Structure formats: C-alpha cells, structure tokens
Amino acid sequence: MAELQLENISKNFGSIKVIHDVSLAVQQGEFVVFVGPSGSGKSTMLRLIAGLEDISSGTLKIDGQVANDLTPVQRGIAMVFQSYALYPHMNVYDNMAFGLRRHNMSKTEADAHIRDTARSLDIEQYLDRLPRQLSGGQRQRVAIGRAIVRQPKLFLFDEPLSNLDAALRVNTRLEIAKLHERMPDTTMIYVTHDQIEAMTLADRIVVMNHGNIEQVGTPMELYHNPVNQFVAEFIGSPKMNIIQDENAVEKTGIRPEHIELVADGQGQWRGKVEAIEELGAETLVFVRLPTEELVLVRVGDDQSVTRNDMVGLAPIEDKILRFNRDGGRC
Amino acid sequence: MPIWIKRTSFYALVAVIFVLSVFPFYYAVVTSFKSGQAIFNVDYWPTSFSLDNYFTVLTQGVFGQQILNSIMVATGVVLISLALAVGASYALSRIAFRGKTLMLFTILSVSMFPQIAVLAGLFELIRSMGIYNSLWSLVFSYMIFTLPFTVWVLTTFMKALPVEIEEAAIVDGASPIEIIVKVFLPLMWPALVTTGLLAFIHAWNEFLFAFTFMATDAKRTVPVAIAMISGGSEFEVPWGNIMAASVVVTVPLIALVLIFQRKIVAGLTAGAVKG
Structure with a gap:
C-alpha cells in the first residue's frame, strides 16, 4: 500500500560514491526488479530503501512523506534476505512472531494470523521446528512468511533465490509471482543479478550499472528496445551478439534468436560453424566470422548443421540494433 | 616401529601427564582423610577414613x-x-x-x-x-x-x-x-x-x-x-x-x-x- 519515490539519491562509503543521483518512482502494488552485475549498486539501493543504510544525499519518499530518517519499521517494510537470516535459536513460530510483538495485536489475533500465514505458505507443519531442521526451500518459505506476517507496505527481496538449487529456484519463482498476485496492494522490490528472474517477475525492471540506472522499463521494452549496449547485452539469454562494423565506428547488435542460418554466400555475414550445442527444443550454433568474432545463433531442432560447415548468417532486418562506439543507440 | 610400541608409549605418556596433573590433588584428598600422627606417614593409597579434618x-x-x-x-x-x-x-x-x-x-x-x-x-x-x-x-x-x-x-x-x-x-x-x-x-x-x-x-x-x-x-x-x-x-x-x-x-x-x-x-x- 505504498508509493515510493527516489529523488536524486546518492550514497557514499567514505570517499567512494556507490550510488550516483538515482531518481525513480514506484507505484503502489508494482513489482519492480533491480537487476545488474555485482558491484552495480543494486543491493545498496535496496538497503537504502529498507533503512539499513543512511542516504548520503537525496530524498526518499514513501506515500509522499520524506522517509530518509525513518526506521525500517516506521517505513513499513519487510525484507527477505539472501541467506534467509532466520533466528537460529527460535522455532518457526517464534521467528514469525518476533516481528509482530510491536504490532497492536492481541495474542490470539497474532496467533491466528501466524497460523494463517503459515498455512498459506504450506509451512504449518513445521511451526515447532528450528531453522536448522528445515531444508533450504522450507527456510526460504519461512523467511517469506516472517516478512508477510507483518503485512508490510513495502516488501523487499535481496536475491532470495540465489541459495536454492535450480529446480527449487523455478518453483519458488512461481510462488513469489503468486504471492504478488495475492497481495496486489503491496509494493514489491526485488534485487537479483539473474535477468531471467527479472524478466519473469517484474512489472518493471530497473537495470543498474556502476551505481547508475541504465534503463527502466517493462521486460519487453528492455528486450526489444534497450537504450544502450549494456542493457541490450544484459537482458536476454543467450546474450545479444555485438558485431563490429567494417568502419570500426558503429556496432550491430542482433539477438541469437533473430538470425537465420542460410547457405554459404547468402545473408549479411559468412562464417564457419565452430561449435554446436543441442538442447533439445533448440540448438545453439556458434559461428566464427573471418574477423574472429563469435556469433551465436539459435535455431530450431529441425535444422541440421555440422561442425566446420561454412554458413551464411541472415539477421532479421527490423530486429537489428545499431550502437555507436560508446555503446549508445544510433 | 611395531604398533604395540607406538601404542604403549602413547599410553605411557598419557599416564605420565595424568599422574603429574592429578597426583597433587589426589595426595591432598588422601591426606585430608587421615588423622593425628598418620599424616606424617607417606601412603599412596587411602589407609584410613576420618572426617575429623573436615569437621574441624x-x-x-x-x-x-x-x-x-x-x-x-x-x-x-x-x-x-x-x-x-x-x-x-x-x-x-x-x-x-x-x-x-x-x-x-x-x-x-x-x-x-x-x-x-x-x-x-x-x-x-x-x-x-x-x-x-x-x-x-x-x-x-x-x-x-x-x-x-x-x-x-x-x-x-x-x-x-x-x-x-x-x-x-x-x-x-x-x-x-x-x-x-x-x-x-x-x-x-x-x-x-x-x-x-x-x-x-x-x-x-x-x-x-x-x-x-x-x-x-x-x-x-x-x-x-x-x-x-x-x-x-x-x-x-x-x-x-x-x-x-x-x-x-x-x-x-x-x-x-x-x-x-x-x-x-x-x-x-x-x-x-x-x-
């Protein structure tokens, strides 16, 4: 139930500036994902919003009110940590109850609320257990339960899936998406370095790099219309091919799924098939151009190529992006 | 080196350390249960049992x-x-x-x-x-x-x-x-x-x-x-x-x-x- 406004937020650690003048408005109920490589400042942004770090300059507003000096509780946030950070000496019930003791809630009310929350996350049967008696996925759900039991206005996630194995990660991702549907009024901010999590969960993605926002947009906007080479390469998997033009000034960006393999002599480029990765539903073909650049092409399982073939590469014309030397679009 | 020598010397060492650290206290315990002149006889095993000293x-x-x-x-x-x-x-x-x-x-x-x-x-x-x-x-x-x-x-x-x-x-x-x-x-x-x-x-x-x-x-x-x-x-x-x-x-x-x-x-x- 919160609108969030960041106005020219900066953060210094000593003399090192890690966040540069970031401005962003997040609407109530929106699911915003901060994504970027490590060191991009995305986690620091989350900690500034949470109130775990002081803002060096700029204004943070929650529901129109300046929140720079408010405590996390006054801001109405809840947070899921990367390592879950459950209290090791408390059982699941007490972990969830710990944050509730400040709420004006009677014991029976709190108890009912905790049990409801536990039921909705399917952890009701573990209420008496200690965190160390739970699996990684169960701990993750307890961490989410501990956060939502407080009915936060702002729900923050700090790389919550990175400690889970691949299969569990997909499941938990779906659960977080469902959670967002169930809590349509709660604003959620999610930090990850994994662009797939960003693409699947976000209403809007904020791409960060070196403490700056590179671009803000819906997943599809970022995929189809990135403002620069950094965003283009960061969003999408496998990542976009960047091919230097002959004049060495401009670059052509084309996604692996937007190139067709054609007979040698046709298409815009030619090259030699260096490696083939067959993944079943699709096949990834690595083609080495005469300029030594490696181009990745994603083809259906019906195409047959063999290693060391000479092939032609035909990009889909209207999917081509052009970048100048600095990585900007042109 | 045969295993029995290793083992014997290991336990011998343990025994030496044990005796060195425990013997003074053991001797105090044994002595505390003696009374009268018996205190001045050197005995390594308890010979008499009297709580007089504790009582005093x-x-x-x-x-x-x-x-x-x-x-x-x-x-x-x-x-x-x-x-x-x-x-x-x-x-x-x-x-x-x-x-x-x-x-x-x-x-x-x-x-x-x-x-x-x-x-x-x-x-x-x-x-x-x-x-x-x-x-x-x-x-x-x-x-x-x-x-x-x-x-x-x-x-x-x-x-x-x-x-x-x-x-x-x-x-x-x-x-x-x-x-x-x-x-x-x-x-x-x-x-x-x-x-x-x-x-x-x-x-x-x-x-x-x-x-x-x-x-x-x-x-x-x-x-x-x-x-x-x-x-x-x-x-x-x-x-x-x-x-x-x-x-x-x-x-x-x-x-x-x-x-x-x-x-x-x-x-x-x-x-x-x-x-």
Missing part, C-alpha cells in the same frame, strides 16, 4: 563465611564482566568508530601487566574509593584481568555471527538492547559459559590481591584463608586441616567445569553444523 575446618573459625566470600566475589566478577563485555563486544564487533583497533589492543595489553606491578597503585586507588577491606575491592580489581579476555573472546565470537541476522532483527523493529538480549545472547551462550567459567576460576584462585586488600579474617577469600590456617603453636602446621580445606574449595570448581564442559561442547557442535 568447617566448624572452627570463619571458614564457612570465607567460602561464601569467595562465591560472592567470583560470581560478582563473572556477572559484571560478562555484562560489560557483551556490551563492549557488540560495539567493538559491529560499530565502526575511530580508534577501534587501538582500543582492542589497549584492552589486551592491560592483561599483560604483572599483578605486582599494579599492586601499589591499585592499593591507593582502592583506599581512595573507600572499598578497602570490602569484597567490592576484589570484584573491582579482578576485573582488570577478566575483562580483557572476556571482551576479546566475545568480540571474536560476535564478529562471526552473521550480520544479516542482526539486520533482520532491525527490520523486525528490535532495539540494540533487544538485539543483544533476544538475538545475540542466546546464540552466544557457549562463549559466555566458557569465558564466564575462566573468569570464575581466576577470581576463585586469586591470592595476591585478596591477601593485600583484605584486613580482617571474616572478609578473606579461601586461597588466603587456607594459607593462614595455623596450628596451636608456630611449630605446628595443621596439614590435615589445610588439605581438607583445599579439597573443599577445589571440588566445586571441578564439578563446575565438568558440568559446563559437556554443555560447551554440545553448544558448539549444535551451532557448527549447518544444513
């Missing part, structure tokens, strides 16, 4: 009061040092401030002064504070030695606790005091028990300060009291009584260590195994 020690004079003094001083030292050390270690491990490292090393260097070097100055200090011949003088002076290591051990231990747990508590609205009491203390108790036990043993055994700062018999702690047990004349040393008193003050210490040692080990392994 506990009923004559103020030995009971002195044991109580020791208990109060040692307990006071443990409680106050742990309370101060927990607060200090929270600051030293979690809060960034100027001169933190300098402070840590200053604290450590305090424990390096020989007791005798600070004795005279400390005596003046205690006189001026008006706690001469009061148990508080011992509680105060023992903390010079217990605080450095409790602060150091607890700081190291607290540094190892994940920061995210503390942050989760902050997000849950816990104040610094609540974080220490409700989150850190339950996680730290193996360290608290270990350091508390060491502080207790130190305070229990200390002699020089206890000898210097206490003027009257009823205020003395047991190490001094035992040293001052005297016989009917200056030519008579009541070995039986001294041995009985030594056993009386040692047994609770051994019991404490044995009880808590198990819990220390249990606590440490429970924390160490992460899923």
Whole structure:
C-alpha cells in the first residue's frame, strides 16, 4: 500500500560514491526488479530503501512523506534476505512472531494470523521446528512468511533465490509471482543479478550499472528496445551478439534468436560453424566470422548443421540494433 | 616401529601427564582423610577414613563465611564482566568508530601487566574509593584481568555471527538492547559459559590481591584463608586441616567445569553444523 519515490539519491562509503543521483518512482502494488552485475549498486539501493543504510544525499519518499530518517519499521517494510537470516535459536513460530510483538495485536489475533500465514505458505507443519531442521526451500518459505506476517507496505527481496538449487529456484519463482498476485496492494522490490528472474517477475525492471540506472522499463521494452549496449547485452539469454562494423565506428547488435542460418554466400555475414550445442527444443550454433568474432545463433531442432560447415548468417532486418562506439543507440 | 610400541608409549605418556596433573590433588584428598600422627606417614593409597579434618575446618573459625566470600566475589566478577563485555563486544564487533583497533589492543595489553606491578597503585586507588577491606575491592580489581579476555573472546565470537541476522532483527523493529538480549545472547551462550567459567576460576584462585586488600579474617577469600590456617603453636602446621580445606574449595570448581564442559561442547557442535 505504498508509493515510493527516489529523488536524486546518492550514497557514499567514505570517499567512494556507490550510488550516483538515482531518481525513480514506484507505484503502489508494482513489482519492480533491480537487476545488474555485482558491484552495480543494486543491493545498496535496496538497503537504502529498507533503512539499513543512511542516504548520503537525496530524498526518499514513501506515500509522499520524506522517509530518509525513518526506521525500517516506521517505513513499513519487510525484507527477505539472501541467506534467509532466520533466528537460529527460535522455532518457526517464534521467528514469525518476533516481528509482530510491536504490532497492536492481541495474542490470539497474532496467533491466528501466524497460523494463517503459515498455512498459506504450506509451512504449518513445521511451526515447532528450528531453522536448522528445515531444508533450504522450507527456510526460504519461512523467511517469506516472517516478512508477510507483518503485512508490510513495502516488501523487499535481496536475491532470495540465489541459495536454492535450480529446480527449487523455478518453483519458488512461481510462488513469489503468486504471492504478488495475492497481495496486489503491496509494493514489491526485488534485487537479483539473474535477468531471467527479472524478466519473469517484474512489472518493471530497473537495470543498474556502476551505481547508475541504465534503463527502466517493462521486460519487453528492455528486450526489444534497450537504450544502450549494456542493457541490450544484459537482458536476454543467450546474450545479444555485438558485431563490429567494417568502419570500426558503429556496432550491430542482433539477438541469437533473430538470425537465420542460410547457405554459404547468402545473408549479411559468412562464417564457419565452430561449435554446436543441442538442447533439445533448440540448438545453439556458434559461428566464427573471418574477423574472429563469435556469433551465436539459435535455431530450431529441425535444422541440421555440422561442425566446420561454412554458413551464411541472415539477421532479421527490423530486429537489428545499431550502437555507436560508446555503446549508445544510433 | 611395531604398533604395540607406538601404542604403549602413547599410553605411557598419557599416564605420565595424568599422574603429574592429578597426583597433587589426589595426595591432598588422601591426606585430608587421615588423622593425628598418620599424616606424617607417606601412603599412596587411602589407609584410613576420618572426617575429623573436615569437621574441624568447617566448624572452627570463619571458614564457612570465607567460602561464601569467595562465591560472592567470583560470581560478582563473572556477572559484571560478562555484562560489560557483551556490551563492549557488540560495539567493538559491529560499530565502526575511530580508534577501534587501538582500543582492542589497549584492552589486551592491560592483561599483560604483572599483578605486582599494579599492586601499589591499585592499593591507593582502592583506599581512595573507600572499598578497602570490602569484597567490592576484589570484584573491582579482578576485573582488570577478566575483562580483557572476556571482551576479546566475545568480540571474536560476535564478529562471526552473521550480520544479516542482526539486520533482520532491525527490520523486525528490535532495539540494540533487544538485539543483544533476544538475538545475540542466546546464540552466544557457549562463549559466555566458557569465558564466564575462566573468569570464575581466576577470581576463585586469586591470592595476591585478596591477601593485600583484605584486613580482617571474616572478609578473606579461601586461597588466603587456607594459607593462614595455623596450628596451636608456630611449630605446628595443621596439614590435615589445610588439605581438607583445599579439597573443599577445589571440588566445586571441578564439578563446575565438568558440568559446563559437556554443555560447551554440545553448544558448539549444535551451532557448527549447518544444513
């Protein structure tokens, strides 16, 4: 139930500036994902919003009110940590109850609320257990339960899936998406370095790099219309091919799924098939151009190529992006 | 080397260490059960069993009061040092401030002064504070030695606790005091028990300060009291009584260590195994 406004937020650690003048408005109920490589400042942004770090300059507003000096509780946030950070000496019930003791809630009310929350996350049967008696996925759900039991206005996630194995990660991702549907009024901010999590969960993605926002947009906007080479390469998997033009000034960006393999002599480029990765539903073909650049092409399982073939590469014309030397679009 | 030689020499070494460390106490126990002239016969096995010495020690004079003094001083030292050390270690491990490292090393260097070097100055200090011949003088002076290591051990231990747990508590609205009491203390108790036990043993055994700062018999702690047990004349040393008193003050210490040692080990392994 919160609108969030960041106005020219900066953060210094000593003399090192890690966040540069970031401005962003997040609407109530929106699911915003901060994504970027490590060191991009995305986690620091989350900690500034949470109130775990002081803002060096700029204004943070929650529901129109300046929140720079408010405590996390006054801001109405809840947070899921990367390592879950459950209290090791408390059982699941007490972990969830710990944050509730400040709420004006009677014991029976709190108890009912905790049990409801536990039921909705399917952890009701573990209420008496200690965190160390739970699996990684169960701990993750307890961490989410501990956060939502407080009915936060702002729900923050700090790389919550990175400690889970691949299969569990997909499941938990779906659960977080469902959670967002169930809590349509709660604003959620999610930090990850994994662009797939960003693409699947976000209403809007904020791409960060070196403490700056590179671009803000819906997943599809970022995929189809990135403002620069950094965003283009960061969003999408496998990542976009960047091919230097002959004049060495401009670059052509084309996604692996937007190139067709054609007979040698046709298409815009030619090259030699260096490696083939067959993944079943699709096949990834690595083609080495005469300029030594490696181009990745994603083809259906019906195409047959063999290693060391000479092939032609035909990009889909209207999917081509052009970048100048600095990585900007042109 | 054949295995039996290895094994034999290993157990021989264990036996030597065991005898060296346990024999003096064993001999005190054996002697304490003797009475009269039998004390002056050298016996390695118990030959007689008499509780006379214990009866004499506990009923004559103020030995009971002195044991109580020791208990109060040692307990006071443990409680106050742990309370101060927990607060200090929270600051030293979690809060960034100027001169933190300098402070840590200053604290450590305090424990390096020989007791005798600070004795005279400390005596003046205690006189001026008006706690001469009061148990508080011992509680105060023992903390010079217990605080450095409790602060150091607890700081190291607290540094190892994940920061995210503390942050989760902050997000849950816990104040610094609540974080220490409700989150850190339950996680730290193996360290608290270990350091508390060491502080207790130190305070229990200390002699020089206890000898210097206490003027009257009823205020003395047991190490001094035992040293001052005297016989009917200056030519008579009541070995039986001294041995009985030594056993009386040692047994609770051994019991404490044995009880808590198990819990220390249990606590440490429970924390160490992460899923």
